[in-house]
Amino acid sequence: GQNIDQPTEMTATEGAIVQINCTYQTSGFNGLFWYQQHAGEAPTFLSYNVLDGLEEKGRFSSFLSRSKGYSYLLLKELQMKDSASYLCAVMDSNYQLIWGAGTKLIIKP
């Protein structure tokens, strides 16, 4: 079956760095997405990786290793507004998004 695993909850301090991991097992691979979702709102796109390596975009970076079925989202210089759920999603061979359960990130002052 298809499976996306990510931690349920993480806590970090304002100004610090946090890494959210995601491992996946899917039927085919057409890219991995990270989304941010604030409570009661729709997800917003953060990043897309289809090739191995690190993609940097401001304070957020995303890494992918296809051979290991592994990705992480790195958030630097954490701000209180970064408190949200972070969803990992993989696009399978049928171009369907398979979603992880999300990681709730709590930022403390």
Added chain:
Amino acid sequence: GAVVSQHPSWVICKSGTSVKIECRSLDFQATTMFWYRQFPKQSLMLMATSNEGSKATYEQGVEKDKFLINHASLTLSTLTVTSAHPEDSSFYICSARVGASDTEAFFGQGTRLTVV
């Protein structure tokens, strides 16, 4: 970026009534639209995929007669929850892609449905 507008943002309805949720792509033509449901503290669950001009493809366990999806134009898809029950209370989100194999998906704002 492309904009997907979903309406209404929230709705409260009585058991047994029907509710229609609209999803519009404002500045692009979406050949494929997806409808998701999300229960509190859970991930997005795909309900159905709709392609313009054809019948929607429903995921296993989703009742097609209860969740009616219409994708009559390239900019509008609707989800109608018929004979709603309290267990249908959830957060419903649509997303749209230009093409089925297009990797970029744009999300609507979501609709919070509460059935009382």
